[in-house]
Amino acid sequence: MTNSPDFTAAVSEVLPYLRRYGRALTGNQTSGDHYAAVTLEAVLKDRETVEAASSVRVGLFKVLHTIWSTTGSPVGDGDTGLQARAQKLLGKLTENTREALLLSTIEDFGTSAVAEIMGIEAGEAEHLLNVARAEMEDAISGSVMIIEDEAIIAMDLESVVADMGHRVTGVARTRDGAVDLAKRDVPDLILADIQLADNSSGIDAVNDILAALGERPVIFITAFPERLLTGDKPEPAFLISKPYREEQVRSAVSQAMFFASTETLHA
Secondary structure, three states: OOOHHHHHHHHHHHHHHHHHHHHHHHOOHHHHHHHHHHHHHHHHHOOHHHHHOOOHHHHHHHHHHHHHHHOOOOOOOOOOHHHHHHHHHHOOOOOOHHHHHHHHHHOOOOHHHHHHHHOOOHHHHHHHHHHHHHHHHHHOOOEEEEEOOOHHHHHHHHHHHHHOOOEEEEEEOOHHHHHHHHHHOOOOEEEEEOEOOOOOEHHHHHHHHHHHHOOOOEEEEEOOHHHHOOOOOOOOOOEEEOOOOHHHHHHHHHHHHHOOOOOOOOO
C-alpha cells in the first residue's frame, strides 16, 4: 500500500463514491465535493489512517467521516424553503444514525466496516442502523413519480415505495411521457432511470420537469454511477447503482424526502 502509483490508483477508484457520500450527507453538490476535496488533502498530507484501515476505501471514508464529525456535521448555512425544512427534520434524528444508514445502504458497507469508519463498536453500528431506518421512514411521506422503462423494475420500485407509505403518481417510460405525467400529478419526489425506452434521457426528462414545476428531490438510478460523478458538471445528490437492493431504495427515498436541494444534470 505504500507504493505510490498503486495507492493513487486505489484512491482515484474510490473518489467518485466519496463524492457521492459527501453529497448525500449534505444534500448539496458543492458542499459535498468540498468534503471530498478536504479528505483528499488530508490523505495527501498523512496516509496513516488510510493505510491502517482494512481497505483504502474504508480508510478514505473514515477520514471524511472524521472531518465531517469534527466540523459539527453541517448541512449548509442560510438554507431556505425545502432545504430549511430538511434541516429541521434532520435535527430531530438520533445522532449519527443518518451517517450509519448512508454508509450501509447507499455505499454498501457491511456493519463491521460502518463501525470502523465511524470509530464505534459493531453492536452500536447495528443499533444506529435500526434506529435510522425507523426514524427516517416515519419522518415524512409524500408522492413519488417513477421514470423507468423496464416493466419489472418499475413494478418493483412501485412496490417498495408504496410499502414505505408513499403514494406513487405513476410510471413513465419516455422523456415526453415523464413530463406529461409530472404535469398531471405533481410529485414530491422523482425516482428516475437514466436510459429510457425510446433512447431518450432520464436526465433530460428530470431537467424538463424541474424547469416546469420547480425544485424537488430526485434520485437517479444507473448501472454506471462513476460516469455521473466526475465533478465536471452538476450532478445528483442521490444516486443508486444498478443492480440495486430494496434497502438502498428505501434509504435513498427517505434521505431525498429530507433533502430537496436537487442538482440537475446536463447530458
